[in-house]
Amino acid sequence: xxxxxxxxxxxxxxxxxxxxxxxxxxxxxxxxxxxxxxxxxxxxxxxxxxxxxxxxxxxxxxxxxxxxxxxxxxxxxxxxxxxxxxxxxxxxxxxxxxxxxxxxxxxxxxxxxxxxxxxxxxxxxxxxxxxxxxxxxxxxxxxxxxxxxxxxxxxxxxxxxxxxxxxxxxxxxxxxxxxxxxxxxxxxxxxxxxxxxxxxxxxxxxxxxxxxxxxxxxxxxxxxxxxxxxxxxxxxxxxxxxxxxxxxxxxxxxxxxxxxxxxxxxxxxxxxxxxxxxxxxxxxxxxxxxxxxxxxxxxxxxxxxxxxxxxxxxxxxxxxxxxxxxxxxxxxxxxxxxxxxxxxxxxx
Numbered sequence: 001x002x003x004x005x006x007x008x009x010x011x012x013x014x015x016x017x018x019x020x021x022x023x024x025x026x027x028x029x030x031x032x033x034x035x036x037x038x039x040x041x042x043x044x045x046x047x048x049x050x051x052x053x054x055x056x057x058x059x060x061x062x063x064x065x066x067x068x069x070x071x072x073x074x075x076x077x078x079x080x081x082x083x084x085x086x087x088x089x090x091x092x093x094x095x096x097x098x099x100x101x102x103x104x105x106x107x108x109x110x111x112x113x114x115x116x117x118x119x120x121x122x123x124x125x126x127x128x129x130x131x132x133x134x135x136x137x138x139x140x141x142x143x144x145x146x147x148x149x150x151x152x153x154x155x156x157x158x159x160x161x162x163x164x165x166x167x168x169x170x171x172x173x174x175x176x177x178x179x180x181x182x183x184x185x186x187x188x189x190x191x192x193x194x195x196x197x198x199x200x201x202x203x204x205x206x207x208x209x210x211x212x213x214x215x216x217x218x219x220x221x222x223x224x225x226x227x228x229x230x231x232x233x234x235x236x237x238x239x240x241x242x243x244x245x246x247x248x249x250x251x252x253x254x255x256x257x258x259x260x261x262x263x264x265x266x267x268x269x270x271x272x273x274x275x276x277x278x279x280x281x282x283x284x285x286x287x288x289x290x291x292x293x294x295x296x297x298x299x300x301x302x303x304x305x306x307x308x309x310x311x312x313x314x315x316x317x318x319x320x321x322x323x324x325x326x327x328x329x330x331x332x333x334x335x336x337x338x339x340x341x342x343x344x345x346x347x348x
Contacts, residue, residue, distance in 0.1 A: 008049040016045035067102040068313065069129040069149075071117055073138055075109045082228075082256065083284045084302055085133075088154065091306025092130060099314055101127075108140070118143030128313045130154065136200040152313040152333075154305065158202040167316070168335045169308045171300035173203050173281075176340030177210025180251050180279045180298050183342055185214065189249035189277055193222040195236040195261060197253035204228070207253050207281060222247060226257045233260025241268055248276055249348070255280040255287040255297055262291055262347070277348035293346035300340050308336050 013028075014021045019038055026034050027042040028051070034042075045051075070092055072079050079085045089105075096103050104126055106117050121129055121144060129144060132154025144151050153168040184192050194211040197204030212218070221243045226232035233252060237260065240247060250265075252258035258280030262272060270276045272293060280288065283299035312333040 008051040010051075013042065013045045013049055013051050016049060017041040066100060067104055067126045068096055068310070069104045069106055069117075069121060069126040071106045071108070071121075071129055071131040071140065073108050073131070073133045073135060073140055076107050078229075079107055083286050084254070084282060087284065087302040088132065088306040088309075091303035091308075092310045093306075094303075095307040095310035095314070099310075101314070111139075114139050114143060118147060121149045122147035127317050128152075130309050130313060132309070134158070134201070135198070136202075150313060150316050152309045152316070154309055156202045156206070158205075166335070167312055167333050169305050169312065169338070170203070170335075171305065171338045172340050173206035174210040174213070176281060176298040176300065176342075177207040177251065178213050179340070179342050180281065181211050181214040183296070183344075184249040184251065184277055184279060184348060187249070187273075187277055187348065191222065191244065191247040192218065192249040192251060193224070193240045193244065193247045194218075195224050195226045195233055195240070195250060195252045195257050197226060197228040197257070199225060201228075204253055211251055219244065226253060226260075228254050228257060230256050230260035230263075233257035234264050235260075237261040237264035241265075241270075250276060250278045252278065252280045255282045255284050255291075255295060258295055258297070258347075259287055259291050262295075266292070273346065273348050279342075279348045283343050288343070288345065291347065296345045296348040297343055298340050299343045301338060305338060308338070312336070 010021055010024050014024045017024065019042060023034055023038060024042050027039050028046060070089065072085060093103050106120065108114055108117060117140065126149070128150040130152055131140060131144065134140060134153065134155065134157070136158045141157065153166065156168055156170045157166055181192060192215055194208065196208050199205060199208070222240065224236035224239045226236040233256065237250070240250070241264070250261055252261055258278055262278060265272055265276055272278055278295065280295050280297035282302065283297045284302070288295040288297050315333045
């Protein structure tokens with residue numbers, strides 16, 4: 001059992017700096033009205049003693065907890081198996097760390113978890129929330145609105161309840177899908193199939209719309225519903241081969257779906273890309289570079305999207321607390337749609 005070491009106190013810092021306790025409190029908690037020479041003496045004493053401010057006391061002064069909830073509307077089995085979430089969380093974590101904020105990860109396994117998350121957000125534990133992978137019937141937006149927590153969403157929101165001022169970060173899903181399908185058309189493919197993502201998510205709907213923009217007269221049998229997972233890609237690819245054995249190309253809604261489709265094509269003796277060309281979406285390198293053959297795909301910068309989400313939220317919080325030295329004239333954060341690019345590899 002380790003021995004407990006007594007932490008330096010505010011009084012100890014004040015004694016070392018030769019100032020009052022109130023002066024130390026104002027300096028370490030971000031208050032104003034202290035002359036610069038005294039600020040330097042306090043900071044030097046803090047460093048020498050290794051003093052760590054009490055977060056609860058600091059919150060009383062700054063009205064900030066320096067903690068952000070990251071809410072992923074998926075079960076943990078999905079979150080920890082899909083590299084998409086790891087990339088987005090990495091981007092969020094980097095940005096929050098750069099601004100000395102803590103990340104609080106909240107996952108939802110079911111309806112009971114939605115209520116738990118809503119109670120936590122309403123309880124004043126965090127300054128704001130970053131929420132992504134929402135489904136169309138998800139109650140989280142309503143719970144978050146009632147909690148009054150500043151929020152930035154990952155992905156274009158799909159609800160239409162008249163809510164204004166919603167801020168989100170998304171990629172050009174529809175434009176990226178159009179580019180993928182035009183690439184397949186340019187290769188001379190005429191029987192192009194599409195495996196969708198989960199159609200209760202706006203990213204999947206937008207990618208399906210992009211496919212239809214180019215293939216307006218496509219046989220409806222060439223569209224099969226997936227769920228953004230390898231298993232969903234396998235299942236949908238089998239359906240497509242049963243319905244349309246003459247298909248010569250597949251645009252999959254994400255890289256994991258494409259990986260599942262490639263396995264089924266190989267099982268059926270279809271050569272890629274000679275017999276069937278395949279294009280994915282995301283350009284997640286742990287997936288796209290490891291498929292056989294390596295996957296042509298639409299790249300979205302997932303990690304950067306996470307950073308943008310965190311940056312927009314922190315900017316909005318700064319506007320709520322202009323007394324902390326932030327410029328209140330800085331405009332409110334606006335939603336961002338990031339561009340996509342086609343990355344050509346061997347599958348198409």
